[in-house]
Amino acid sequence: MAKADIHDWAISKVLFLFALSAISGLALIAIFIVHEGLAVIVSEGAKGFVFSTRWQPLEKHFGILAMIVGSVVVTLGALAIALPLGLGSAIALAEFCPKGPAMALKATIELLAGIPSVVYGGIGFVVLVPLIRVYIGGPGLSVLAASVVLGVMILPNIVSISIDAILAVPQTYREGSIALGATRWQTTYRVVLRAARSGIVAAVILGMGRAVGETMAVLMVAGNSVQVPTSVTSSVRTLTSNIALEMGYAAGQHRQALFATGIVLFIMIMVLNIIATTAARRRA
Amino acid sequence: MKRLWIFPLVLAAACASCGDSPQDQITIAGSTSFQPFVEMVAEAYEQGHPDVRILVQGGGSTAGVLAVRAGAATVGMVSRGLQPDEKDLSAMVAARDGIAVIVHPSSPLSNLTTDQIRGIFSGTVTDFGELGGPKGPVRPVTREEGSGTRGAFVDLLMGGRAITPAALVQDSNGSMRELIAHDPEAIGYISLGLVDGSVKALNIDGIRPARENVENGSYRLVRPFMFIFNGQLEGTARLFVDFVLSPQGQRMLEQEGLIAAK
Numbered sequence: 001m002a003k004a005d006i007h008d009w010a011i012s013k014v015l016f017l018f019a020l021s022a023i024s025g026l027a028l029i030a031i032f033i034v035h036e037g038l039a040v041i042v043s044e045g046a047k048g049f050v051f052s053t054r055w056q057p058l059e060k061h062f063g064i065l066a067m068i069v070g071s072v073v074v075t076l077g078a079l080a081i082a083l084p085l086g087l088g089s090a091i092a093l094a095e096f097c098p099k100g101p102a103m104a105l106k107a108t109i110e111l112l113a114g115i116p117s118v119v120y121g122g123i124g125f126v127v128l129v130p131l132i133r134v135y136i137g138g139p140g141l142s143v144l145a146a147s148v149v150l151g152v153m154i155l156p157n158i159v160s161i162s163i164d165a166i167l168a169v170p171q172t173y174r175e176g177s178i179a180l181g182a183t184r185w186q187t188t189y190r191v192v193l194r195a196a197r198s199g200i201v202a203a204v205i206l207g208m209g210r211a212v213g214e215t216m217a218v219l220m221v222a223g224n225s226v227q228v229p230t231s232v233t234s235s236v237r238t239l240t241s242n243i244a245l246e247m248g249y250a251a252g253q254h255r256q257a258l259f260a261t262g263i264v265l266f267i268m269i270m271v272l273n274i275i276a277t278t279a280a281r282r283r284a
Numbered sequence: 285m286k287r288l289w290i291f292p293l294v295l296a297a298a299c300a301s302c303g304d305s306p307q308d309q310i311t312i313a314g315s316t317s318f319q320p321f322v323e324m325v326a327e328a329y330e331q332g333h334p335d336v337r338i339l340v341q342g343g344g345s346t347a348g349v350l351a352v353r354a355g356a357a358t359v360g361m362v363s364r365g366l367q368p369d370e371k372d373l374s375a376m377v378a379a380r381d382g383i384a385v386i387v388h389p390s391s392p393l394s395n396l397t398t399d400q401i402r403g404i405f406s407g408t409v410t411d412f413g414e415l416g417g418p419k420g421p422v423r424p425v426t427r428e429e430g431s432g433t434r435g436a437f438v439d440l441l442m443g444g445r446a447i448t449p450a451a452l453v454q455d456s457n458g459s460m461r462e463l464i465a466h467d468p469e470a471i472g473y474i475s476l477g478l479v480d481g482s483v484k485a486l487n488i489d490g491i492r493p494a495r496e497n498v499e500n501g502s503y504r505l506v507r508p509f510m511f512i513f514n515g516q517l518e519g520t521a522r523l524f525v526d527f528v529l530s531p532q533g534q535r536m537l538e539q540e541g542l543i544a545a546k
Contacts, residue, residue, distance in 0.1 A: 034463060055449075058429055130466055139423050139467065141452055224453035235452050249346035249430025 035264060037259030048261060055226045055242070055248065064255040064264065066228050070143075070236040071268075073229055074218060075211040077147025078154055082207060085151075086158030093159070093189050094166035106163060114157035115278040129221055138233025139225030147235065150218050152167030154207035159281065161206065166192060167197025202280035209272040212265070215240040239265050306522040313341040314348020314361030314534035315432045317381065317475040318458045318509045322361060325528055325536050336520055342456070345432025349373065352512055358521045360512040362473070363432030365439065374516070379509040379542040381435055382476030384485035384493045386461070388468040392417050395487040398443035401441060404471060407448030412469075424451040425463055433457065433535050437473050477541030498543050509542065 044062055052063025089109065093102045097207050124145055133140030169192050177187040193200070215238075221281050223235025224245060237245075243258050292465040300312065312322060321340045347543050348360035349370055366375060385401060387393055393415065396404075403409035405424045413419040426447050427434040438447065454460045457474045464472045465482035476493055479485045484491045488505060497503035527533050534544045 056446075099342070117466075133467060139452055139470070219455075226449040237453075245428050245453065246430065249350065249428075250341045251346075251350060270311060 008081075033259050033262045037261075037263045038258055040253055040256040041260050041263070043253075049257075050264065053226075053228055054185055057246065057254040058259060060253065061224050062241065062253070062260075064242070064261055065240050066226050067237050067239045067261070068221070068264070069228050071212055071238040071240070071265075073143055074146045074150060074236060074238055075208055076223065077143055077232070078150035078211045079204065079208060079229075080090045081151030081156045082158050083204060086155050086203075086207070087162060089155075089159045090162035090166060090183070094163045095184075095192065097121050100166055100172060106160070109156050109159050111156075112152070113160075117153065117214060117217040118220075119145065120149050120153055121217035124217060124221040132233065136233060138231070139223055139235055141235050142233045143222070143229050144232040145221040146238075147232075148217045149221055151155060152211050153214060153217065154191050156206045157210055158203045161203035162196070164198040165203065168199065169195040184207060198279050198281070202276045204274035205272050205279065208278070209269050212268055212272065219244055286400045291496075306462075307328055308335060309337040309339065310359065310521045311339045311341065312345055312350075312359045312361060312511075313351040313357035314512075315345040315509070316342040316364035317363040317433050317478070318361040318379075319538055321379070321477070321509070321537055322346065322528070323535055324540060326524070328536060329524055329527055331445065336524075337526060344428065344430040346430035349512065352514060356360065356511065359525065360465045362508075362510045362512050364435040364507050365508075366512070370512075373512045373514060375510045376525060376529070377508045377510050377545045378525075378535045379534070380506055380546055381491055381509055381542055382442070382497065382503055383433060383473050383475050383489060383507060384476045384479050385505075386464050386465060386479065386483040386485050387470065387471050388478075389482070389484045389491045390468055391445045391484060393486060395490060396442070397489055398441060401488065402443055402445055405442065405447050405451065406445040407450055421469055423467065423470040424448065425460060425470050426451045426453055426456075427460065428453055428455050429475075431455075431509070433475060437528075440505050440507065450462070479541075495543060506543075508545075 002251075005241070014199060040062060044052075049062055049064060050068065051065050053066045054061040054063040055066060059270070084139065093106055097105065128145050128148060129140035129142075132142060133144055151184055173191050173195055174187055177191045178184070182190070203209040218238050219241040223239065224237045224241055227234070231238040239261050243261055246254070247258055312326070313491075315362045319340055323340045326340055330336055330338060341351075341357070345362045345364055348357065348362055351357035352360040352373060363381065366373065385396065393412075396415070399413055400409065402413075404422055405426065405428070407424070409415065410422055412422055414421070424447070427437075428535060434447075445485070450461070452470070454463055454472075457478050460472045461474050461478060461480075461483055464470050464474075474483075476485070476498070479493075487493070488503070491497050493503055493505070498506050512529070516522075519524055528537070529545065538544055
């Protein structure tokens with residue numbers, strides 16, 4: 001009996017150690033980027049760093065506002081595409097599609113999540129960008145191109161988690177609603193979606209988090225000009241693309257500025273994830 | 285489950301046997317303009333010397349400088365002149381290359397003056413009408429700031445003016461050429477040795493961007509392709525650089541579109 005107890009204790013400690021190593025990995029990364037990037041935020045002033053649009057690292061100007069706006073605009077654009085399509089697909093698959101085809105379609109949509117981002121970028125560059133340039137205007141490398149590519153990339157995330165949220169609504173809710181005389185759509189719209197709301201909000205916010213962090217695909221189709229975008233056909237640079245473009249040759253304060261950009265990204269994504277998890281925990 | 289400890293043991297043993305084979309290996313990193321040419325010569329060199337392995341990486345001229353300083357690369361490739369704070373490194377010119385200003389093959393442009401090019405890339409000239417063509421937007425495309433090609437372009441042509449932040453940014457000669465080849469309103473610059481049928485190289489102040497004009501000095505947009513290293517080169521690295529500078533190596537580079545170091 002005693003040997004089994006020690007066995008259990010040892011295994012639980014080992015598993016706890018694994019969990020600790022995962023958390024400590026995250027903590028080490030956070031400590032590293034803060035250590036590398038804090039100096040430039042202190043010397044430029046947090047206000048000067050975050051609210052200036054002047055990014056000229058070779059002349060010691062480190063303002064990332066243009067890139068912050070770029071990231072936000074491209075993410076919102078991606079949501080504008082992924083939200084209606086994603087939510088609509090989730091509702092159709094979870095509520096109205098017969099079980100067999102629904103599960104097959106869900107699996108197919110989840111395959112989209114496995115396509116590497118550089119492939120999305122390549123297709124965007126070769127197919128989407130010329131279409132935008134010819135039929136809509138501007139250089140083609142634009143907010144619109146980045147939003148469309150990102151929207152398709154976060155679609156499987158939103159669909160998958162929303163379907164799970166909708167399926168988690170107890171069947172008794174639906175039966176009660178129908179028993180009271182509501183139609184199927186009324187049931188879906190007024191009862192099921194409302195009950196699944198927190199899960200769907202979590203899905204959307206996790207999709208936003210993925211869009212904010214995406215680098216390669218956006219780098220290939222957004223144009224990378226350092227300017228605040230003025231229309232959907234403007235070229236734009238995101239925080240992540242900025243780091244990817246310049247990290248290879250940045251030195252000294254320039255490198256610190258890129259890590260400070262990493263700090264800003266880290267904070268943005270942490271905030272989004274916290275909102276997502278608290279939203280998911282709250283009952284509708 | 286009882287024999288679980290065997291698996292990590294096997295894994296460790298497998299990893300231990302995956303060490304470097306007893307080969308001479310050197311790493312060369314830096315300019316993406318120079319990279320394809322060095323790769324080509326390195327391949328030929330490796331065929332003649334089967335126990336030598338030459339790894340050629342890109343990253344850009346400035347990244348090459350950093351790699352040599354950090355010891356990550358034995359030799360760096362640079363496609364511009366060295367900055368004052370880089371002069372502590374040794375440099376050897378291996379070839380010369382022109383920079384061509386390129387547009388889409390269908391563009392009505394064939395010649396631009398230095399002033400016009402400055403205007404386009406600094407953002408003051410934004411319409412083809414100002415250049416004598418039909419009205420329409422002009423889109424300057426540039427390389428990222430650490431690029432040797434960009435550095436040379438700015439030093440040799442921009443006359444102290446900065447490239448506009450509204451310019452599109454691409455991160456290699458290849459992606460720049462790809463972009464220009466598909467956008468009739470874009471204008472950019474690439475290594476002269478990489479100009480092919482997919483883009484049109486413009487005359488600058490009436491001078492054609494051709495090998496003979498670079499050699500006789502009339503086409504002035506020319507930059508050196510240099511190898512950089514710490515102190516003295518030894519061993520395999522020295523032998524390879526000597527090969528690139530030998531008549532055979534120089535002939536290989538010229539066949540691919542570069543101009544001999546002189």
